[in-house]
Amino acid sequence: MPYITVENLDKHFIVRKKREKGLLRDKTVIQALQQVSFSVERGELVGYIGPNGAGKSTTVKILSGILTPDGGSVQVGGRVPWKERREHVRHIGVVFGQRSQLWWDVPILDSFSLLKEIYRVPENDYRRRLDALTDALQLGDFLRTPLRLLSLGQRMRAELCGSLLHGPELLFLDEPTIGLDAVSKLALRDFLKEENARNGTTVLLTTHDMEDIAALCPRVMVLGHGKKLYDGALPDLLSRYDTQRILTVRYDNGAVLPELPDSCVVTREAEDIKIVYAPDQMPTAQLISRLQSAGTIRELTAQPQNIDHLIAAMYREMDL
Amino acid sequence: MKSYLSVFRMRWRMELQYRGAVVGGFFCQVFFGLILVALYRALYQSKPQAMPIASVTTYVWLQQAFFRMLLASDADLLDKIRSGSIAYDLCRPLNLYGYYYARILAQKLLGSLMRAAPMFIFAALLPAGWGLSAPVSLSALLVSVAGLLLGLCCVCALENITMAITMRTLDSRGVQAMLNLLMMTFSGNILPLTLFPDSWQKVITLLPYAQLLDAPIRLYTGEWPLSEAPRVLALQAAWTIALVGLGLLLWKRHQKKLVIQGG
Numbered sequence: 053m054p055y056i057t058v059e060n061l062d063k064h065f066i067v068r069k070k071r072e073k074g075l076l077r078d079k080t081v082i083q084a085l086q087q088v089s090f091s092v093e094r095g096e097l098v099g100y101i102g103p104n105g106a107g108k109s110t111t112v113k114i115l116s117g118i119l120t121p122d123g124g125s126v127q128v129g130g131r132v133p134w135k136e137r138r139e140h141v142r143h144i145g146v147v148f149g150q151r152s153q154l155w156w157d158v159p160i161l162d163s164f165s166l167l168k169e170i171y172r173v174p175e176n177d178y179r180r181r182l183d184a185l186t187d188a189l190q191l192g193d194f195l196r197t198p199l200r201l202l203s204l205g206q207r208m209r210a211e212l213c214g215s216l217l218h219g220p221e222l223l224f225l226d227e228p229t230i231g232l233d234a235v236s237k238l239a240l241r242d243f244l245k246e247e248n249a250r251n252g253t254t255v256l257l258t259t260h261d262m263e264d265i266a267a268l269c270p271r272v273m274v275l276g277h278g279k280k281l282y283d284g285a286l287p288d289l290l291s292r293y294d295t296q297r298i299l300t301v302r303y304d305n306g307a308v309l310p311e312l313p314d315s316c317v318v319t320r321e322a323e324d325i326k327i328v329y330a331p332d333q334m335p336t337a338q339l340i341s342r343l344q345s346a347g348t349i350r351e352l353t354a355q356p357q358n359i360d361h362l363i364a365a366m367y368r369e370m371d372l
Numbered sequence: 373m374k375s376y377l378s379v380f381r382m383r384w385r386m387e388l389q390y391r392g393a394v395v396g397g398f399f400c401q402v403f404f405g406l407i408l409v410a411l412y413r414a415l416y417q418s419k420p421q422a423m424p425i426a427s428v429t430t431y432v433w434l435q436q437a438f439f440r441m442l443l444a445s446d447a448d449l450l451d452k453i454r455s456g457s458i459a460y461d462l463c464r465p466l467n468l469y470g471y472y473y474a475r476i477l478a479q480k481l482l483g484s485l486m487r488a489a490p491m492f493i494f495a496a497l498l499p500a501g502w503g504l505s506a507p508v509s510l511s512a513l514l515v516s517v518a519g520l521l522l523g524l525c526c527v528c529a530l531e532n533i534t535m536a537i538t539m540r541t542l543d544s545r546g547v548q549a550m551l552n553l554l555m556m557t558f559s560g561n562i563l564p565l566t567l568f569p570d571s572w573q574k575v576i577t578l579l580p581y582a583q584l585l586d587a588p589i590r591l592y593t594g595e596w597p598l599s600e601a602p603r604v605l606a607l608q609a610a611w612t613i614a615l616v617g618l619g620l621l622l623w624k625r626h627q628k629k630l631v632i633q634g635g
Contacts (some may be wrong), residue, residue, distance in 0.1 A: 118462040120628055142465040152458040155382065156448075157389045162382065169378035170464050 054091035055254055058116065061088040061124035061216045063110055063278075085109040085121070089108070093219075095252040099269030099286070101259070101363070103372045106275040110256045112224050114130055115256070116146050129221060131208050136142040142171065145220035146213055148229035151292045160210045161195045164217060171218035171355070178217065185213045188243050201210075205236035216247065223247075229261050260358040276372040293365045294357060297336065299327045303349040310346050313341075328357075375466055376474040383478035385442060387486070393488045397440065402489060403496060404452040405436040409502055423566050426505050427593045431564045432496040433504040434589050439586060440484035441524055442555050444531045446476055450544045453535065458630075469623045472535055473616075476528045508594030515601045519588035522608040527584045529615035536622035564593065580611045 068077040084318045085108045100108050112125060113119040116131035125269045126133060154163040168178045186192050189209040194202060202210065208228065215223065225244075227238045232326055241307040245268060247253050257269060263274055266286060273290070274282040282289055302323050308326060313319065316329040316339070329339060338355070343349065412428050415421075421428075450470060452458045461468060495504035507513035534551055539543040556562050558581035565576055565586045576582055587604050592598040596604065 113459065116463055118459055137462070138465045138467070141463050146460070146463045148459055149453070151457045151460060153388060153457075153463075157386050166378050166382045170375045171467060172375070176569070212533065304448070343406070 053096040055096075055129055056090075056092040057090065057125075057127045058111075059089045059125045061085050061111070061114065061126065062122045063107075063114065063119065064122055083278050085114075086125070088275070088278070090191060090280060090283060092254060092256070094254055094273065095248070097248050097255045097257070098276065099257050099259070099272040101262070101265060101272055102275035102281075103367050104260075106372070108124075108275055109279040111275070112146075112226055112256065112258060113131050115145055116224055121293075137231075142218070143220055144222045144259050145215035145218070146224045147215045147228050149208070149225075149228065149230040150208070152199070152211060152215055156200050157198055159196045159198055160191070160202070160214075162233070163199070164214060167214055167217050172323065177219070180221060181217055182213075183277035184228060185216060188246065189213050190239070204231050205233060208232060208236070209240070212243075216253075219251065221254065221296075222256070225255060225257045227259050227261075228257070229259065229264055237264075237363045240314060244268060262363055266359060276364070276370055281370055289366070290359070290362050292325070293362045293369070295330050296328055296357045298330055298357065299329065299336075299339065299343075300326050300351075300353045300355070301324055301327070301349055303346070304348040304350045310342050312342070320341050322339075322368060335355070376470050379466075379474040380478040382438055383475045384482045387479055387482040390606045394483075395488050395546070396416075398490055401436040401439050401491060405433055405491075408432045408436075413501070423595070425501055427566070427595060429502055430505045431556050431560070431566065431589050434592065435492065435559075435561050435564075435585055437488035437491040437495070438484045438520070439561070440487055441527060442559055443552055444534055444544075446531075448477065449535060450538055450548075453538050454542055456553055458539075462630075469532060469620050473528055473532055476531050478526070480524060480528065487554060490505050502539065505593070506529060507592045508611065509598075511598055512591055512594055513603075515598065516588040516592040517593055518606060519583075519601075519604055520585070522605060522612060523584035523588060526580050526608055526615060527611045529612055529619050529630055530580055532619045533615065533622060536619060536626050539623075539626040543598075555581050558582055558591075559584055566590070578607065580615060581635075583608045583611055 065082045067080045067082055069080060070077050086109065088107070102108050110119065112372055114121050115128060115133055117137040120134045128140060128142060131140045154160055155166070164182060165178075167173075168366075173181070180329070186195065189212060191206075191209060191213055192223055194206055194210075199207060208231075212228065215231065229240055237290070241264065244257075254338060255268075257264065259265060270285060272282070272284070272286045272289060273280060302325070309318065312327070312329075315332060315333045316327050319328075320328045327339070340352070343352075400544060409429050409432055413425065416425050416428075434549070437629060444606065451462065464471065487621065492504065497503065507516065530551070534544060534547050537547050541547065558565070558576050558579050560566075563575060565582060568576060577586065587596075591604065593600075
């Protein structure tokens with residue numbers, strides 16, 4: 053039996069819009085989730101993506117017991133989240149990247165010990181976990197600093213520590229790397245991978261950062277307009293849209309670029325000439341030999357299409 | 373219960389961070405206290421009332437000392453509901469009503485104790501007829517402290533109902549402005565309830581607003597003899613139970629309909 057089972061989940065919201073004239077307001081029903089079904093096994097790392105307003109956060113809020121859906125069924129570890137909220141949340145950890153769970157004016161260590169009390173973590177377990185997390189997330193320097201004095205990266209690490217102190221079986225991450233610099237981002241990813249490998253924590257990651265997903269999640273689910281559009285491995289998904297390559301070439305001295313078919317898009321940036329082409333229409337070897345005929349090549353780099361472009365292409369095709 | 377106690381302690385510690393606000397609050401309350409006392413002295417000079425002036429000034433100073441208990445002031449909590457950070461609180465294995473009750477109680481209790489202590493010293497040093505008089509007896513003091521605590525429980529329940537309403541309306545200002553007005557008037561902060569017409573007093577002393585400060589002060593000054601104490605405490609307890617019950621009910625209902633928008 054899977055750890056999370058979601059069947060035909062429905063949720064709508066009512067949004068009131070003011071009319072252009074007069075005082076009346078129109079009611080609009082927004083179907084945030086429509087018949088969403090999926091299941092997740094214990095210990096899986098699942099990426100949950102989709103454009104803004106697709107219903108990702110709504111799903112997370114339902115799975116964490118905050119919202120009550122209109123229809124459908126959900127079981128997490130044998131419990132219905134919104135019916136047995138208090139028992140359910142004891143086993144989960146949540147990080148909402150845009151909000152804070154730690155107390156603003158007090159040292160983060162105090163917030164942690166409050167969380168210890170709230171989740172009734174035994175003193176020994178707490179010590180052990182806190183030490184491990186302090187180490188892994190490098191919190192040692194600012195455990196006694198009030199939250200308001202921390203940088204965004206420090207704060208996010210502290211938030212993550214707060215969500216993991218009680219050793220949750222399931223971790224929801226809602227944009228955990230938003231606004232982080234490269235170093236913090238990489239450290240956070242490594243940490244999540246390790247946490248998953250060592251403790252078998254099931255992770256559901258919601259983000260717009262495709263690098264996060266590529267680095268962490270063997271499986272992704274794509275949501276759009278409240279419907280599930282894809283569920284499977286990320287490379288499989290991308291290969292459908294991954295039809296183009298980029299070749300950047302720099303000549304020794306002002307060579308004239310040969311005629312290229314219309315399927316190749318050429319842009320110039322100073323000395324660099326960037327060619328976006330589709331290998332199945334213009335084989336790479338053929339393109340290179342044409343470029344060579346124009347002059348002496350000093351530099352040549354080949355890159356795959358940026359992952360964000362692929363996702364954008366996918367969203368476009370899916371009409372999101 | 374232990375979890376709620378920890379929340380209480382945490383909020384208590386947070387309150388200790390705002391020492392500047394304590395000093396500011398103290399001077400503000402001293403200012404208002406002095407003006408009110410001067411006003412009542414002027415009033416009494418032209419037309420003495422049944423209640424002795426010393427009782428009125430004591431009433432004023434006790435009101436000022438515990439002013440912090442009166443008004444809803446935990447902006448953090450309302451902000452949480454407005455901004456959606458309440459999502460985090462909903463992810464805790466706690467009853468949210470109890471969680472917020474503990475926070476409100478801690479803030480009101482410590483916030484006012486920190487202001488009340490210097491206020492007592494200040495008001496006791498004022499000349500007779502201006503300041504704070506001693507309680508009529510030791511037992512009256514004990515009973516009034518008990519009454520103050522019960523009254524506080526009652527007011528916290530009242531404030532938690534505002535929270536529950538805010539969960540539906542998202543904007544607390546309307547409800548709060550109304551509650552604050554009722555509170556200022558019927559708690560005796562603007563005009564001691566003892567100076568209201570007798571026929572009015574029969575009703576307003578029964579309202580929950582009067583339970584916080586008016587009732588314990590009357591026990592303190594001896595305006596209500598000790599024999600009245602059981603009746604007062606029973607009324608306070610009844611209000612507390614009723615308001616906590618109503619709050620729990622509203623929270624439970626509104627929690628189900630809660631919507632948290634955006635990211």
